[in-house]
Amino acid sequence: MHESSQFLQNEFHALNPEQLQAVHHKTGPALVLAGAGSGKTRVVASRIGALIADGVPPESIVGVTFTNKAAGEMKERVERFVGKNVLISTFHSLGALILRQTIDRLGYSRNFVIYDTEDTEKLLKALMKELFGGMAPFEVKEARAFITEAKNGLSRLADSDLDRLYTLYMERLKAFNALDFDDLLFLPVTLFASHPDILASFQAKWTHLLVDEYQDTNMAQYTLTRHLVEKSKNLFVVGDPDQSIYSWRGANIQNILNFERDYPGAAVFRLEQNYRSTETILSAANAVIQNNARRYEKNLWSTSIEGEKISIYGGASEGDEAQFVAKTVEHLHSNENIPLDEMVIFYRTNFQSRSFEDALIRKKIPYTIIGGLSFYQRKEIKDILSFLRLLEHPQDFISFLRVINTPKRGFGEQFLSKIIAIAKKSGRSVLELFTTCEEPPCHLSPKQKEGWLDFARIMKRLEEIKASQTLPELVRAAITETGYLSVIDADPETRQDRRENLSELIAKAAEWEEVHSQSSLAAFLEEITLATSTDYMDSSSSRLSLMTVHNGKGLEFQVVFLVGMEEDLFPHINSKDSEDKIEEERRLFYVGLTRAKRRLFISSVSYRHLWGGARHMRPSRFLFEIPFELRKRISHPPSLDGMH
DNA sequence: CGCGTCACTCATGAA
DNA sequence: GAGTGACGCG
Numbered sequence: 001m002h003e004s005s006q007f008l009q010n011e012f013h014a015l016n017p018e019q020l021q022a023v024h025h026k027t028g029p030a031l032v033l034a035g036a037g038s039g040k041t042r043v044v045a046s047r048i049g050a051l052i053a054d055g056v057p058p059e060s061i062v063g064v065t066f067t068n069k070a071a072g073e074m075k076e077r078v079e080r081f082v083g084k085n086v087l088i089s090t091f092h093s094l095g096a097l098i099l100r101q102t103i104d105r106l107g108y109s110r111n112f113v114i115y116d117t118e119d120t121e122k123l124l125k126a127l128m129k130e131l132f133g134g135m136a137p138f139e140v141k142e143a144r145a146f147i148t149e150a151k152n153g154l155s156r157l158a159d160s161d162l163d164r165l166y167t168l169y170m171e172r173l174k175a176f177n178a179l180d181f182d183d184l185l186f187l188p189v190t191l192f193a194s195h196p197d198i199l200a201s202f203q204a205k206w207t208h209l210l211v212d213e214y215q216d217t218n219m220a221q222y223t224l225t226r227h228l229v230e231k232s233k234n235l236f237v238v239g240d241p242d243q244s245i246y247s248w249r250g251a252n253i254q255n256i257l258n259f260e261r262d263y264p265g266a267a268v269f270r271l272e273q274n275y276r277s278t279e280t281i282l283s284a285a286n287a288v289i290q291n292n293a294r295r296y297e298k299n300l301w302s303t304s305i306e307g308e309k310i311s312i313y314g315g316a317s318e319g320d321e322a323q324f325v326a327k328t329v330e331h332l333h334s335n336e337n338i339p340l341d342e343m344v345i346f347y348r349t350n351f352q353s354r355s356f357e358d359a360l361i362r363k364k365i366p367y368t369i370i371g372g373l374s375f376y377q378r379k380e381i382k383d384i385l386s387f388l389r390l391l392e393h394p395q396d397f398i399s400f401l402r403v404i405n406t407p408k409r410g411f412g413e414q415f416l417s418k419i420i421a422i423a424k425k426s427g428r429s430v431l432e433l434f435t436t437c438e439e440p441p442c443h444l445s446p447k448q449k450e451g452w453l454d455f456a457r458i459m460k461r462l463e464e465i466k467a468s469q470t471l472p473e474l475v476r477a478a479i480t481e482t483g484y485l486s487v488i489d490a491d492p493e494t495r496q497d498r499r500e501n502l503s504e505l506i507a508k509a510a511e512w513e514e515v516h517s518q519s520s521l522a523a524f525l526e527e528i529t530l531a532t533s534t535d536y537m538d539s540s541s542s543r544l545s546l547m548t549v550h551n552g553k554g555l556e557f558q559v560v561f562l563v564g565m566e567e568d569l570f571p572h573i574n575s576k577d578s579e580d581k582i583e584e585e586r587r588l589f590y591v592g593l594t595r596a597k598r599r600l601f602i603s604s605v606s607y608r609h610l611w612g613g614a615r616h617m618r619p620s621r622f623l624f625e626i627p628f629e630l631r632k633r634i635s636h637p638p639s640l641d642g643m644h
Numbered sequence: 645c646g647c648g649t650c651a652c653t654c655a656t657g658a659a
Numbered sequence: 660g661a662g663t664g665a666c667g668c669g
Binding site for chain 2: 066181182184245249350351408411529548549575610
């Protein structure tokens with residue numbers, strides 16, 4: 001008997017009969033239809049514990065979650081139950097893990113670099129210029145959207161121009177030894193389909209697969225999963241069709257709805273008891289989601305207290321709305337002792353955060369914005385990381401483009417096309433020309449000549465430091481040895497901020513090296529690129545969180561503010577052309593509502609600054625779907641209730 | 645030929 | 660309010 005078995009006993013004891021059944025499901029496929037707040041994460045963690053207690057080797061279990069944060073928490077939980085380390089990650093990280101061991105079979109090298117959306121768009125833009133000159137038949141963003149759709153949906157492109165671009169794009173990524181986000185799912189599927197021996201080895205290694213948030217899997221994820229469990233059939237998925245909110249990145253709600261058809265003999269468990277929210281909040285959420293036509297019927301219930309009515313606030317402008325929220329937060333914090341990190345502001349689009357920031361700064365309420373432009377997407381961070389990426393991947397042309405003229409070395413478009421041609425002829429990468437040529441291979445102006453020597457010297461120096469020093473030292477060198485500080489100091493407005501961000505980057509590298517015993521630059525870069533926005537939620541300092549409803553998935557708070565509930569914003573204007581999209585917006589609203597444990601404030605305004613001008617706004621149709629008896633109109637924060 | 649400025653367009657969600 | 664392209668200067 002394990003010494004942790006008492007812990008496990010206690011953990012199981014707290015489960016209700018339905019949860020217990022799911023946890024102790026024997027073998028074969030299983031589907032857990034779990035409503036919001038029904039303890040599904042706990043079921044997955046407990047099941048992993050139960051599998052291990054039953055004698056399944058921990059290294060043959062794989063858990064897939066939607067964010068790295070959820071993965072980390074679940075890992076910790078399992079470790080607490082049974083004292084074993086289990087592989088739990090997101091689909092993208094799992095794809096990277098598979099490819100780091102096998103991608104050479106597809107002609108890439110194992111230390112590939114991962115391109116984010118910005119890198120991808122830069123490459124596509126260059127290729128479109130190459131292919132179509134100034135007359136591309138579509139925009140860069142459109143092209144990227146189509147390519148993403150094709151990869152995630154495992155489908156072909158219909159348009160021949162797009163098809164040419166796609167082919168060239170894949171060729172070029174391979175030449176740069178780079179993968180885009182979608183490749184992390186798409187290439188494992190390709191690999192499994194074409195290399196049965198590799199598939200067989202993973203099937204033998206991973207015999208138990210558990211997937212959380214299954215309603216948001218796309219075709220590539222579905223197929224990857226299917227491949228992995230083909231032999232063992234031990235697939236345990238958990239999800240809620242009512243919370244499917246990612247169709248725009250290829251998620252297919254049919255994956256969960258057709259589970260029983262796709263996996264014959266699947267056991268189905270339903271978790272309908274909600275442990276999170278008050279009766280009022282739950283009834284409102286149930287009533288709202290009833291308006292969706294095609295769904296798996298379910299009814300969440302709880303034994304919780306009735307709770308307060310849902311407060312509806314209507315303001316004149318976004319400034320009003322922000323002030324109302326800030327005042328209410330202040331009141332709840334100081335008069336009702338609700339910690340700031342137990343409250344959240346949810347909005348539909350990232351740009352809405354601005355007015356709230358203003359109001360919170362004025363009231364000196366500490367806050368963090370989750371999502372939007374993340375730390376690692378900032379220009380100065382990406383510039384420095386590009387120097388590092390280039391050390392690891394000399395063929396990475398996109399990173400080369402980023403840093404070759406930073407700071408300005410007099411290298412423009414003409415120079416670049418010349419140097420690319422020379423590199424092509426000599427069969428070397430552009431970077432190699434710099435590091436191996438004694439003399440520049442073409443005519444250069446004095447400034448360019450100096451720049452040439454300077455850049456060559458920088459790369460050699462960084463190379464030495466990489467070989468001899470620690471990771472944080474290397475990051476520091478990429479900032480100081482490259483002349484980057486002069487770039488930053490040129491703008492007194494942003495100087496301070498950017499210097500702080502760069503210090504932060506050095507600190508993150510130091511932190512990373514402490515946690516990971518062997519310091520691999522490639523692994524550090526990978527983790528940074530695959531981080532999810534909620535990964536950066538800091539639980540050590542109590543701050544109010546601001547985020548989009550999409551980012552709120554899987555989280556819960558005592559108090560939720562759902563703001564900007566207006567037609568064309570939520571539901572978003574781009575969703576108006578089809579009933580399916582409106583239903584997805586409604587599910588998103590449902591996700592927002594069900595994050596709240598005790599209190600819910602919903603607000604809308606009549607005028608909002610959008611697209612440069614003031615626009616009249618009408619309250620969202622979703623507001624009227626909340627039963628009248630569950631809501632109350634308020635015009636002031638709770639502290640001022642008695643004044644009118 | 646490179647670089648800075650200015651007018652102009654455009655605006656969901658994210659690993 | 661940010662990113663991009665055209666344009667004219669050095």
